[in-house]
Amino acid sequence: MAQEGRGAAALDEVGQAQRERLFHIDFRAWFLGAVSRGDLIRRFGVREAAATRDLALYRRLAPDNLRFDGAARLYRCAEAFRPLFEHPPERTLTAIADGLGDDAAGEIGPHVRTERPLRLSHPRIEIIAAVSRAIAESRALEIDYVSLSSGPGRRVVLPFALVDTGLRWHARGFDRRRGRFLDFVLTRIAEARLRDEGPAPGEGREDDAQWARIVDLELAPHPGLARPDAVARDLAMEGGARIVRMRAALVGYALLHWGVDATPDHRLSPDRHQLWLRNTPTLYGVENLAIAPQ
Numbered sequence: 001m002a003q004e005g006r007g008a009a010a011l012d013e014v015g016q017a018q019r020e021r022l023f024h025i026d027f028r029a030w031f032l033g034a035v036s037r038g039d040l041i042r043r044f045g046v047r048e049a050a051a052t053r054d055l056a057l058y059r060r061l062a063p064d065n066l067r068f069d070g071a072a073r074l075y076r077c078a079e080a081f082r083p084l085f086e087h088p089p090e091r092t093l094t095a096i097a098d099g100l101g102d103d104a105a106g107e108i109g110p111h112v113r114t115e116r117p118l119r120l121s122h123p124r125i126e127i128i129a130a131v132s133r134a135i136a137e138s139r140a141l142e143i144d145y146v147s148l149s150s151g152p153g154r155r156v157v158l159p160f161a162l163v164d165t166g167l168r169w170h171a172r173g174f175d176r177r178r179g180r181f182l183d184f185v186l187t188r189i190a191e192a193r194l195r196d197e198g199p200a201p202g203e204g205r206e207d208d209a210q211w212a213r214i215v216d217l218e219l220a221p222h223p224g225l226a227r228p229d230a231v232a233r234d235l236a237m238e239g240g241a242r243i244v245r246m247r248a249a250l251v252g253y254a255l256l257h258w259g260v261d262a263t264p265d266h267r268l269s270p271d272r273h274q275l276w277l278r279n280t281p282t283l284y285g286v287e288n289l290a291i292a293p294q
Helices: 006-011 016-032 037-044 048-061 089-098 125-136 228-234 248-258
Strands: 066-069 074-077 141-147 151-164 169-175 180-185 189-194 214-221 242-247 275-277
Touching: 006 048, 016 037, 016 048, 016 074, 016 089, 016 125, 037 048, 048 066, 089 125, 089 151, 125 141, 125 151, 125 189, 151 180, 214 228, 214 248, 242 248
Parallel strands: none
Antiparallel strands: 066 074, 141 151, 141 189, 151 169, 169 180, 214 242, 214 275
16 A cells, blocks of 8 residues: 555665654654654654654655644644555554564564464554554544444444454454443454544543453463473463463453463363463453353
8 A cells, every 4th residue: 555656766765764764754644643853853863954854855755644733843644644655564563562663664574484373364554553543642433343243333432552362453442332341353344534532531541440450360280281380381380370460351362362261160171271260250340251261
């Protein structure tokens, strides 16, 4: 989806250091909603004049991508934005989540041979951009969404966080149609449109009880294992368990991803579940346990 033609051709004449800064402008505008000279100065240590030249060059290469906000003294993502660079979905999500790779204009790859075969699909980069901007700017998002329970439909949501479950990415936020906080799988969003409104009272991250609650999970080797010490070594357990603290909203995903037997009497097969949740009462009140191994 990156721009083709004169803009892309002109990029070939730009040195690598400036390409990095142009990529940073492209990234921040599309996924965070805005970019300023200060962003470039802080990220790359350039002088103000150099940052001004970078923004001017970007605007010449992609004249429809930015609109100047004089009151805030920064450039915002324009409605007609078309990225100047390619943004691979998985690398982009990593950059958004971890703050990595947002200046990597060139090709990058692993330092040793690496395979990551577990993800069957990736969200569309346009959806990632819309959801990320909604989170960064605390804005409502109108989405066309395909739900497992109710099928396709349109809703207005207030996303406040991205979550990697290990197999897929979703956004956590308030759903105005359902009147509650839910998870929205990014690959199930067909279209997404930002709205010029923020969360109303009761719709913000601080109002999500499942997000605010912290749960301690005591993970132990499954009692049915012949060699529990091998699993204890895998997780660097002390005292026969590894304690993991996480938000209640994420517990079901973690237990499923790690294959944890969450039954009080560890009745599931150790052939498939090498870990057992030793303190099952901690799950009281956790809402997404239906997906956990029980």
